[in-house]
Amino acid sequence: MERVCILMGLRSYSGVKDGMYKHVPAQELGAKVLRELRKRCKLEDSQINLIIGGNAVGGGGNITRLAALEAGISETVAAVTVDLQCGSALESITMAAAMIESKAAEVVVAGGFESSSTQPIRMWNPNHPDYVENKSYTVAKFMPGIQGEQVMLEGAELTAFEEGVTKDEMDAWILRSHKAASLTAAKGILSDVTVSVNGSVKDEGIRAGMSQRLLDRLPFILPKGKLMTAANACMMNDGAAFVVLCSDTYARKVGMQPKAYFRKGVLVGGNPLKSPRTAVLAVEKLIQEEELDYREIDAYEVNEAFALIDVLFHRKFPGVENRYNIFGGALAYGHPYGASGAMILIHLLKALEINKGRYGICSVAAAGGIGSAILVEQGDR
Numbered sequence: 001m002e003r004v005c006i007l008m009g010l011r012s013y014s015g016v017k018d019g020m021y022k023h024v025p026a027q028e029l030g031a032k033v034l035r036e037l038r039k040r041c042k043l044e045d046s047q048i049n050l051i052i053g054g055n056a057v058g059g060g061g062n063i064t065r066l067a068a069l070e071a072g073i074s075e076t077v078a079a080v081t082v083d084l085q086c087g088s089a090l091e092s093i094t095m096a097a098a099m100i101e102s103k104a105a106e107v108v109v110a111g112g113f114e115s116s117s118t119q120p121i122r123m124w125n126p127n128h129p130d131y132v133e134n135k136s137y138t139v140a141k142f143m144p145g146i147q148g149e150q151v152m153l154e155g156a157e158l159t160a161f162e163e164g165v166t167k168d169e170m171d172a173w174i175l176r177s178h179k180a181a182s183l184t185a186a187k188g189i190l191s192d193v194t195v196s197v198n199g200s201v202k203d204e205g206i207r208a209g210m211s212q213r214l215l216d217r218l219p220f221i222l223p224k225g226k227l228m229t230a231a232n233a234c235m236m237n238d239g240a241a242f243v244v245l246c247s248d249t250y251a252r253k254v255g256m257q258p259k260a261y262f263r264k265g266v267l268v269g270g271n272p273l274k275s276p277r278t279a280v281l282a283v284e285k286l287i288q289e290e291e292l293d294y295r296e297i298d299a300y301e302v303n304e305a306f307a308l309i310d311v312l313f314h315r316k317f318p319g320v321e322n323r324y325n326i327f328g329g330a331l332a333y334g335h336p337y338g339a340s341g342a343m344i345l346i347h348l349l350k351a352l353e354i355n356k357g358r359y360g361i362c363s364v365a366a367a368g369g370i371g372s373a374i375l376v377e378q379g380d381r
Contacts, residue, residue, distance in 0.1 A: 001101040003248035005258035006376065009111070009346040010037045010193055011241035013200040014334045017116040020200050021238040026058045026338075029240040030067030030113030032197045037109065038073070041244050041256075045074035049105035052096050053242070054088025054112025055081055056337035057119040057138070067113060083338075085140070086305060087267075087366030088112050089241060090341025094265030094374060096245045106250045111242030111342030118238075142368035143272035152275070152367060153221055156306045157228045159274040163312060170232040170307035171215050174331050177304060178210035181328025189354070190327065193346050197240075205235050205334040232307040237334030241342035259349045260360070263375040264290055270369040276309050278371025279363045280316050286361060286373045295320065298357025301344035303364040304329030326351050340364060341372065352378045 010033050015021035021029065030053060038048075051073070053064030065079040073079075084091045089112030096108035119138065124131040130147065141147040148154070160170075184190060185206060210231075218229040251258055266286045270278040279302050287294050294317045302313055304325060314321065327347050330340065341364050348360045363373035 002103050004097045004100045004262040005246050005248055005251045006260045006262060006349065007244040007246055007251065007256055007258055008037065008041050009241065009243035009259070009342065009349060010040070010195050011339070011343050011346050012195050012197045012239045014203045014205060014336060015117070015200065015238040016204045016334060017236040017238065019117070019204045021115065021197065022117045024115065024198060024238065025118050026055060026113050026115035027063055027067040027070050029115060029197055029238060030064070031070035033113070033195050033240040033242050034067060034071040034073065034109065036195045037242050037244060038071070043107070043244065045077050047107050048073070048077050048109060050096070050099070050108045051077060051079040052092040052108060052110040053079065053081055054084065054092045054338040054341065056083055056085045056088055056114060057116060058114070058338070059120045084370060084372065085367040086303065086335070086337050087341060087364045087370055087372035088338045090345070090362065090364050090372045090374060091267070093243060093245065093342065093345065094372070097262040097265060100245055100247050107244065107246045109242055109244050111240070112338035113240035114336035114338040115238045116236040116336070140367070150222060153228050153233060155273045156233065156276055156308050157222055157225055159276050160227045160308045162274070165227070165308055165311045167227055169311045170227070171212065173307040173310035174215060174231050175210060175212065177325065177328045177331040178207050179328070180326060181206045181332035182208040184327040190347070190350060193350060203333050205237065206328070206332045232331070234305045234330045234335040237336040239334070239336035239339045239343065241339045241346055243342055243345060260352060260376040260378045263377050265372070265374040268371040270371060272369035275365050275367060275369045276306050277312060277365070278369055279303065279309050279365035280312050282371030282373035283313070283361055283363045284316065286375055290375060292359065297359045297361050298323055298355060299326070299348055299351035299360040300324045301348040301351070301360070301362040302329070303335065303340050303344055304331045305335050305365060307331060309365060323355070345374070348376065
């Protein structure tokens with residue numbers, strides 16, 4: 001098989017729903033990142049075989065194609081959209097790598113984009129059995145018989161209770177995430193992989209002043225809930241992130257040194273009501289299939305949709321705190337669903353670069369009980 005290179009990745013600053021990108025449609029966010037990525041990689045449209053973009057709450061209609069055309073990319077370049085909800089971007093990247101490995105493509109741009117601020121207001125057709133007059137919804141149906149705006153929060157609360165996770169355990173990870181993200185922003189560590197959209201200059205969700213006192217004052221979100229708060233669950237966000245993948249043959253031909261090599265991607269299914277567990281299950285499956293010890297991994301980026309995921313990860317893989325989400329996680333940066341997998345991969349590549357690590361893993365727990373993870377390897381040819 002052809003060896004797959006990751007040449008470069010860029011992301012937008014992440015906006016909070018109804019914040020700095022309030023009137024910026026998803027395709028415009030995606031287009032800005034695609035345009036800048038193409039420029040920095042010195043890619044001609046004729047060199048791009050395909051663009052794969054993840055999107056979860058957009059208007060459908062192959063919105064990645066729309067973003068590509070908005071970016072000024074030639075109409076001769078095909079584009080497709082993937083919806084694996086929170087895992088959309090990571091699965092887009094795995095699909096791109098599979099195409100390159102099989103020699104079905106040489107250069108693929110993959111990632112995702114999302115706008116919670118401008119997502120369509122949806123309702124069921126009157127012919128559908130779930131139709132309720134004048135009732136709209138924003139959260140898709142992830143499992144038979146159950147649909148609700150708070151189904152993900154309810155699943156996280158249920159999982160936390162079953163696993164015996166306490167609010168104090170989760171609070172520690174919230175504080176860590178915001179502190180690390182604030183320090184990263186102050187040092188400008190991610191500035192070379194971040195693109196300004198419409199004048200944005202920062203990730204809107206980071207709270208430098210996050211404190212235990214504030215966490216203690218926050219109410220529980222769910223009726224009769226005892227664990228989930230607005231701080232230990234990620235925000236709703238807007239953002240975009242893409243990476244360029246290519247064959248090693250192509251990289252050599254154009255004289256570019258990859259940021260890393262794609263080693264493997266996995267998917268794992270789990271209980272749809274307890275999806276936070278699948279981020280850990282995906283990492284476990286990936287490590288086992290590659291016959292690695294988890295302590296051999298030099299950097300982890302796990303999508304921090306809930307602080308619960310942090311707790312579950314470190315119970316399963318203790319002793320790697322200093323190489324886990326070192327720039328902070330989604331509790332601080334936010335979780336623009338369709339983009340998050342590519343965002344954390346970009347952070348992972350930066351972590352490996354800074355720490356001169358070899359192996360890196362990123363993982364996402366997707367709505368509906370699907371875990372997605374990929375392994376990358378840094379090193380010279």
